[in-house]
Amino acid sequence: MVDELRKNESLGDLGEDRILSRLADFGGWNARVTCGIGDDCSVCRTENPAVDQVFTSDATIEGIHFRIDEDPVRVGRKAVSRVLSDIASMGASPEWILINVVAPKEMKLGSLEAIYEGIQERLNTLGGVLVGGDLTEGSVLALHIFASGTLPHGTAILRSGVVNGDLIWTTGKLGGSAAGKHLDFIPRVREGIWLRNSGLVHAMTDVSDGLVTDLKHMIETKKVGAAIEARVLEAMSSVDQALYDGEDFELLFTTSPDVEESVQKEWRKTFAKPLWKIGSVVTSTQEIQLHDEGTYRSLPGGYSHHF
Amino acid sequence: MVDELRKNESLGDLGEDRILSRLADFGGWNARVTCGIGDDCSVCRTENPAVDQVFTSDATIEGIHFRIDEDPVRVGRKAVSRVLSDIASMGASPEWILINVVAPKEMKLGSLEAIYEGIQERLNTLGGVLVGGDLTEGSVLALHIFASGTLPHGTAILRSGVVNGDLIWTTGKLGGSAAGKHLDFIPRVREGIWLRNSGLVHAMTDVSDGLVTDLKHMIETKKVGAAIEARVLEAMSSVDQALYDGEDFELLFTTSPDVEESVQKEWRKTFAKPLWKIGSVVTSTQEIQLHDEGTYRSLPGGYSHHF
Numbered sequence: 001m002v003d004e005l006r007k008n009e010s011l012g013d014l015g016e017d018r019i020l021s022r023l024a025d026f027g028g029w030n031a032r033v034t035c036g037i038g039d040d041c042s043v044c045r046t047e048n049p050a051v052d053q054v055f056t057s058d059a060t061i062e063g064i065h066f067r068i069d070e071d072p073v074r075v076g077r078k079a080v081s082r083v084l085s086d087i088a089s090m091g092a093s094p095e096w097i098l099i100n101v102v103a104p105k106e107m108k109l110g111s112l113e114a115i116y117e118g119i120q121e122r123l124n125t126l127g128g129v130l131v132g133g134d135l136t137e138g139s140v141l142a143l144h145i146f147a148s149g150t151l152p153h154g155t156a157i158l159r160s161g162v163v164n165g166d167l168i169w170t171t172g173k174l175g176g177s178a179a180g181k182h183l184d185f186i187p188r189v190r191e192g193i194w195l196r197n198s199g200l201v202h203a204m205t206d207v208s209d210g211l212v213t214d215l216k217h218m219i220e221t222k223k224v225g226a227a228i229e230a231r232v233l234e235a236m237s238s239v240d241q242a243l244y245d246g247e248d249f250e251l252l253f254t255t256s257p258d259v260e261e262s263v264q265k266e267w268r269k270t271f272a273k274p275l276w277k278i279g280s281v282v283t284s285t286q287e288i289q290l291h292d293e294g295t296y297r298s299l300p301g302g303y304s305h306h307f
Numbered sequence: 308m309v310d311e312l313r314k315n316e317s318l319g320d321l322g323e324d325r326i327l328s329r330l331a332d333f334g335g336w337n338a339r340v341t342c343g344i345g346d347d348c349s350v351c352r353t354e355n356p357a358v359d360q361v362f363t364s365d366a367t368i369e370g371i372h373f374r375i376d377e378d379p380v381r382v383g384r385k386a387v388s389r390v391l392s393d394i395a396s397m398g399a400s401p402e403w404i405l406i407n408v409v410a411p412k413e414m415k416l417g418s419l420e421a422i423y424e425g426i427q428e429r430l431n432t433l434g435g436v437l438v439g440g441d442l443t444e445g446s447v448l449a450l451h452i453f454a455s456g457t458l459p460h461g462t463a464i465l466r467s468g469v470v471n472g473d474l475i476w477t478t479g480k481l482g483g484s485a486a487g488k489h490l491d492f493i494p495r496v497r498e499g500i501w502l503r504n505s506g507l508v509h510a511m512t513d514v515s516d517g518l519v520t521d522l523k524h525m526i527e528t529k530k531v532g533a534a535i536e537a538r539v540l541e542a543m544s545s546v547d548q549a550l551y552d553g554e555d556f557e558l559l560f561t562t563s564p565d566v567e568e569s570v571q572k573e574w575r576k577t578f579a580k581p582l583w584k585i586g587s588v589v590t591s592t593q594e595i596q597l598h599d600e601g602t603y604r605s606l607p608g609g610y611s612h613h614f
Contacts, residue, residue: 007420011412011414019416019442044438047355047358048353050354051354055455057406057441059443096349096360100366104318105318108314109314113333129335129336129337131335134364136366138447140447144407146364
């Protein structure tokens with residue numbers, strides 16, 4: 001009954017999370033879907049039993065994800081990097097890419113080509129081959145990018161792998177994305193593959209909507225909580241920026257506390273940059289708590305996109 | 308030099324064909340891409356040497372592909388059927404589907420769900436499993452749908468398979484799509500798979516932009532021409548409607564003239580509807596000619612989308 005009434009509510013009134021949970025019911029399942037709608041990518045069996053395929057898509061739209069006067073090379077970089085970050089957060093290698101572009105008829109060919117140069121730049125570095133797409137006229141520039149990736153069967157790292165007592169890590173500093181990082185970030189494809197290969201990671205996602213929102217999506221899968229250390233976030237940027245800025249596109253993952261030293265050591269040998277241990281998974285609460293010198297406070301929910 | 312000057316031209320002045328030929332240069336190639344940008348789908352090798360995968364994406368946008376007051380179930384049907392028609396035109400079976408939606412915040416949840424019902428209806432009948440997507444707020448309703456499909460290695464039917472002397476066929480009547488067929492058509496997935504299995508088809512595409520435009524895309528690949536019979540088109544709808552209406556979403560394919568009778572006979576046994584033989588491939592011209600009781604005329608180019 002409540003469900004039926006909702007049908008008359010507008011998308012703007014409902015908010016993204018409730019709309020998505022309704023739409024998820026239309027997601028299909030068959031014996032070859034290992035993980036359907038709800039994670040960073042879906043995970044599907046392939047014709048080769050040793051290999052799984054992951055799928056994701058993202059929209060990057062003028063006025064929402066970039067300013068109308070933004071350098072088109074940076075727009076292309078961001079658009080494709082967002083889907084590559086989803087692929088990375090499963091621990092997969094990018095494979096096939098398709099791009100639907102909606103562009104105003106006044107746009108110069110040079111600008112459109114510059115967008116594709118930005119896309120090509122990232123694909124050349126991180127993998128993924130552009131094999132298709134569509135072009136339509138429209139008043140607002142929009143890039144809808146689809147990506148597939150592959151990884152060994154059964155090794156995709158889901159959000160739902162989170163375990164009580166796990167340490168929570170990020171692959172880099174959070175916060176301050178508005179200064180330009182949100183356009184020029186390099187998706188952590190190599191790091192994701194390395195982490196998956198390590199066999200030590202329980203759960204993983206990328207920080208796109210902000211630490212609080214993305215961590216919440218992870219802990220909700222197991223109805224657990226998280227304790228985050230304020231002093232670590234302070235060392236990244238500021239506590240508030242690290243918690244809420246979003247568009248950091250670092251990987252957020254958990255491991256058993258037993259492997260703390262080995263993960264740190266091997267990571268540093270490979271990437272020559274620090275791995276950030278930001279807190280741990282707890283069952284004393286189902287919230288995210290910020291711990292600061294012996295005191296703590298519960299954190300309100302983060303950013304919920306548009307709608 | 309000419310190329311450099313083009314960079315300052317607007318997309319509207321250039322037109323779709325020239326834009327797409329520039330963008331195709333950004334398409335990637337590696338040893339596993341059998342057919343890149345330029346056909347109805349790209350064709351890629353998979354981890355299983357016996358199976359190829361095909362990929363396509365299409366945009367379906369309010370005001371361009373459907374009216375603002377259209378029944379949302381029909382909008383969903385059309386959006387997904389367009390990509391399923393691309394999959395059909397390679398002879399492939401649909402597999403994974405992702406949908407990026409851009410929707411106004413005033414839209415009712417019930418309308419959005421009705422779009423997904425239309426999509427689900429087609430997938431339930433024709434195959435393909437919805438495994439992902441994205442939702443963004445925007446003033447104009449847009450559906451960007453991505454689809455993959457599979458088929459036995461090396462069996463994808465390309466436009467470029469066309470051979471001089473081939474007969475040209477369509478799987479159904481052309482013309483008159485504006486009366487509603489463009490929303491409710493059933494993509495010829497079963498027919499496409501059957502035709503591929505027959506082993507008799509040289510080249511195939513779907514009639515989306517209109518017979519003249521889509522046939523032109525086929526014969527251009529081999530710099531050959533086509534002779535079309537006016538009396539056959541007349542029997543479908545009217546000559547002009549059949550040539551130019553577009554959005555018929557029938558399959559357009561060619562076979563050797565030697566198999567004319569066996570194709571007709573086997574087709575009729577399976578589908579209980581006629582197969583339409585509309586003309587033949589010729590080398591006397593690189594145009595499309597309309598033949599009518601001993602006379603003929605060259606046909607001007609067809610509809611070129613938007614831009």
